[in-house]
Amino acid sequence: MDIVCTHFDEDLSWILAVGPRVDRIFVYDCQEHAVPDALKAHPKVQWRTKPEGNGHYSYMLYVTECYHHLPDYTMFLHGHDTSWHQRNPIATLVSKTQALMAKRHMPAYCALNDRPYRDWIKPGQFIRETVEQYWPLLADELQMPVPPNGVLDINACQFVAHRSRTLARSLSTWQRIRDKVRDIKHHSPEDYFIEGVTHILWGEPYRRPCIEQNMRRLIWRKGNELDLRLSGVIRPVEM
Numbered sequence: 675m676d677i678v679c680t681h682f683d684e685d686l687s688w689i690l691a692v693g694p695r696v697d698r699i700f701v702y703d704c705q706e707h708a709v710p711d712a713l714k715a716h717p718k719v720q721w722r723t724k725p726e727g728n729g730h731y732s733y734m735l736y737v738t739e740c741y742h743h744l745p746d747y748t749m750f751l752h753g754h755d756t757s758w759h760q761r762n763p764i765a766t767l768v769s770k771t772q773a774l775m776a777k778r779h780m781p782a783y784c785a786l787n788d789r790p791y792r793d794w795i796k797p798g799q800f801i802r803e804t805v806e807q808y809w810p811l812l813a814d815e816l817q818m819p820v821p822p823n824g825v826l827d828i829n830a831c832q833f834v835a836h837r838s839r840t841l842a843r844s845l846s847t848w849q850r851i852r853d854k855v856r857d858i859k860h861h862s863p864e865d866y867f868i869e870g871v872t873h874i875l876w877g878e879p880y881r882r883p884c885i886e887q888n889m890r891r892l893i894w895r896k897g898n899e900l901d902l903r904l905s906g907v908i909r910p911v912e913m
Contacts, residue, residue, distance in 0.1 A: 675771070675834075676700065676745050677764075679753035680724070680732040683707040688755040688764045693718040695768055697745050701753070702732035728860050729753075730831070730868045734852035741845045744837035747771070747780065751832050759787045759830040762898065770900040771834055779910035782836040783878050785828035785899045789892050790885055794870065795824045801870045808867035815843075815851050816871065822880035827873040828892065828899060839877040851875070884908045 675696050681703045689699060693716055702724040703709065713719065724732060733750050749771065755763050762770070767786050774780040793799035802824055809821040840848075858864045874880060885892065888902055902908045 675747045675749060675768075675775075676736075676740070677749045677751060677768075678702075678733060678736040679751040680704065680729040681707075681709065681753050684753040685755060686713050686753065689713055689716055689719060691765045692768055695772070696749075700732075700736050700740075702735060725856075728855065728858045728862075728865045728868070730855050730858070730865070730872070731852070733872075734848060734855055737840055737848045738845065738852050741840070741848065744840060747775070747834055747836055748840070749786070749834045751786070752830075757830075759789070760832060761788055761895075762786075762900075767900065770904060774900065774903055777910070779903060780834075780836075781903070781911045782839050783873065783876050784834050784903065785873070785882075785885070786832040786834060787828045787830045788898050789895060790826065790828045790889060792889075794826045794829075795881070801825065801829075801866060804863055804866045805870040808864055809871075811854060811864065811867065812851065812871060812875075815847055815854075816874060824881055825870050825874070826881040826886055827878065828885060829869065831869040831872050833873070833876070835876045842877055843875070 677692065677696055677699045679701055681701050683706065686701065686709060693699060696718065699719045700722060701719055702722045705723055722735065724735060729752055751764065771780065794801040796802065805825055806821045813819055855868055858868065873882060888907065891897065891902065903910065
């Protein structure tokens with residue numbers, strides 16, 4: 675399994691614990707804040723530079739660089755060890771993901787953040803309205819001229835995906851997406867649009883049933899999607 679993340683000013687010391695347990699860690703560094711030498715020299719880390727901007731661009735840089743030699747799974751992360759939307763440290767996310775993989779119950783796509791927000795679904799609310807407004811930006815790549823009637827995933831766009839989902843779109847398609855998101859600013863409306871459609875880009879339904887059916891548990895923080903899969907609340911799938 676690979677890990678992909680952006681570095682702006684995040685503490686990346688989690689790499690020391692996680693590094694031995696994964697194949698590669700790709701860090702797309704904005705070169706705004708120094709990184710300790712111990713991390714710079716870590717044998718599992720491949721450092722790349724990128725312009726300051728949105729984290730989605732890091733994801734697309736990775737996909738277009740590694741398209742022909744992807745591992746079975748890739749974990750797409752922001753770079754922070756924990757956050758308001760991600761209570762589990764990265765080492766814990768890796769452990770839970772690998773536990774599902776060992777059981778052969780890891781799905782092709784799984785969100786890694788903690789809770790969804792209702793503003794994805796209802797007309798006039800933020801994510802849905804943003805997706806509708808900016809849909810033309812990726813309408814060709816999404817192969818749908820008009821936006822769907824609502825979208826739903828767990829917010830904040832951190833996830834793990836099987837390579838089959840990435841390879842389902844051609845390299846040229848990912849290259850076009852990469853070029854379109856390159857200059858999008860962090861926390862801009864276009865940035866939130868990409869957040870709202872990332873699960874669709876990786877082959878998920880517009881409204882993910884496993885999230886919609888467990889909204890109450892997720893909103894009240896009764897675990898994240900990994901927890902619900904490990905406990906059997908979300909029915910196991912075989913990969």
